Amino acid sequence: GLSPLALNLAYVLVKAGRLAIVDQMAEAYNAFADDRLGIVHARLSSAVPIGGEEQGRVEQWLEEYSGKKVVLESTIDPQLLGGLVIRMGDKVFDASVRTRLERLKRNLLRAGGGA
Known part of the structure; x- marks a missing residue:
């Protein structure tokens, strides 16, 4: 399951009508993780x-x-x-x-x- 923090973020994005940026956030996170992992x-x-x-x-x-x-x-x-x-x-x-x-x-x- 998702952590409470991730669920809260999803709730905030839905409430703000910004759910469409989830893909961009995932790409940015993956790029950050890849950079940290070399x-x-x-x-x-x-x-x-x-x-x-x-x-x-x-x-x-x-x-x-x-x-x-x-x-x-x-x-x-x-x-x-x-x-x-x-x-x-x-x-x-x-x-x-x-x-x-x-x-x-x-x-x-x-x-x-x-x-």
Whole structure:
């Protein structure tokens, strides 16, 4: 069951017509708890499914980078030509084929004098 404090909070929210913010409160609490426990969430997007071993390597690298325990969620993004994109907090690690091709194009244009 819920603690009396939690029940009282629910009562106050209902009385104030603010029950709709319960989801936001839960998200904020979870973010606070994760921060206190040293947990960070990341999303890996790829054009094709990533195998368990590869995902484990990405997770390990992110943990070394962040110094926190990483909870990695994988999604398939059919708009990616290949490679992967990782979002972790406000950081984006873009190792997609599209980004690599754009960098190559910029470098070639720069080397060729913009022609």
